[in-house]
Amino acid sequence: DAKTTQPPSMDCAEGRAANLPCNHSTISGNEYVYWYRQIHSQGPQYIIHGLKNNETNEMASLIITEDRKSSTLILPHATLRDTAVYYCIVLNAGGTSYGKLTFGQGTILTVHP
Amino acid sequence: DGGITQSPKYLFRKEGQNVTLSCEQNLNHDAMYWYRQDPGQGLRLIYYSQIVNDFQKGDIAEGYSVSREKKESFPLTVTSAQKNPTAFYLCASKSGGPSNQPQHFGDGTRLSIL
Numbered sequence: 001d002a003k004t005t006q007p008p009s010m011d012c013a014e015g016r017a018a019n020l021p022c023n024h025s026t027i028s029g030n031e032y033v034y035w036y037r038q039i040h041s042q043g044p045q046y047i048i049h050g051l052k053n054n055e056t057n058e059m060a061s062l063i064i065t066e067d068r069k070s071s072t073l074i075l076p077h078a079t080l081r082d083t084a085v086y087y088c089i090v091l092n093a094g095g096t097s098y099g100k101l102t103f104g105q106g107t108i109l110t111v112h113p
Numbered sequence: 114d115g116g117i118t119q120s121p122k123y124l125f126r127k128e129g130q131n132v133t134l135s136c137e138q139n140l141n142h143d144a145m146y147w148y149r150q151d152p153g154q155g156l157r158l159i160y161y162s163q164i165v166n167d168f169q170k171g172d173i174a175e176g177y178s179v180s181r182e183k184k185e186s187f188p189l190t191v192t193s194a195q196k197n198p199t200a201f202y203l204c205a206s207k208s209g210g211p212s213n214q215p216q217h218f219g220d221g222t223r224l225s226i227l
Contacts, residue, residue: 032213043119043203043218044156051213100171101148101205101216103155 004088009108012082018075020107022088025069031092033064035073036103037084044087044103047073078111085109115140119204119219125227126191126198134189134222136204145187146205146216149173156203162187191224199225 005023012018024033034049048055048062050071055062061074075082087106117138126132136145147159158171162181176195181187187206191198201223205216 034215041201041221041223043117043205043220046215046217049213049215100146100158100161101156103150105155 004090004104006086006088006104006107008105009110012075012078012109012111014080014111014113015077018073018078018082018109018111020073020075020086020088020109021070022073023070024088024090027068027090028092031090033062033068033071034089034091034101035060035062036087036089036101037082037109038087038106039084045084047086078109080111080113083109083111117204117206117217117219119202119222121222122220124222124224126224127227129193131190131192132224134191134202134204134224136187136189136219138185138187138204138206138219140206140208140217141184142206142208142217143184144207144209144216145181146207147171147177147179147187147189148203148205150201150203150221159189159202 032049032051035047036044038044048057048060050062064071085106085108087103120135144163146161148156150156157173159177160171160179162168165184168179168181178190201221203221204219207216208214
């Protein structure tokens with residue numbers, strides 16, 4: 001599975017959009033991009049995933065570049081409760097690993113009042 | 114509401130003792146997973162199961178055992194052979210076999226040594 005690179009930390013003002021970048025330059029054609037977040041002492045929470053098209057759900061939007069080498073998670077109106085560690089994962093869910101998740105260091109997003 | 118329930122939230126183990134962590138899901142998911150998370154580190158896969166009565170070792174299975182007798186349950190036993198069991202243990206599940214559907218996690222069990 002391709003490795004990802006994320007900034008270690010980001011800040012965002014409450015009510016503003018939070019844009020979290022992720023580089024995955026070695027992604028292959030059958031690998032999906034997944035985003036999770038983890039609030040301290042809780043289990044990771046699934047946010048969104050996509051293959052090559054942009055995706056949107058009730059939590060966030062996922063923008064994947066045309067070459068698929070990078071993506072951006074957008075939280076449109078950040079709240080204090082969005083403060084968490086955000087993980088970008090690239091995964092071939094249909095491969096022999098059967099979806100083993102490997103979290104890197106992630107991005108610590110801090111939302112300020 | 115559907116979800117994954119892990120219990121207990123906190124668990125203490127004495128030297129030489131086996132302890133069992135519970136994981137129950139009512140999402141009708143076929144696949145279930147156990148991960149270990151250490152402070153400042155990512156997830157490491159302990160065991161996974163794609164179907165009832167079948168499971169495979171992950172990357173760090175030594176000192177752990179599992180069973181999958183029911184679709185909704187995937188308990189993890191931390192045996193006395195696991196010399197460094199202090200960690201945050203996470204159970205996850207997902208639908209189907211090899212697919213792009215995401216894994217969903219429980220809220221974890223924090224295991225400490227007395």
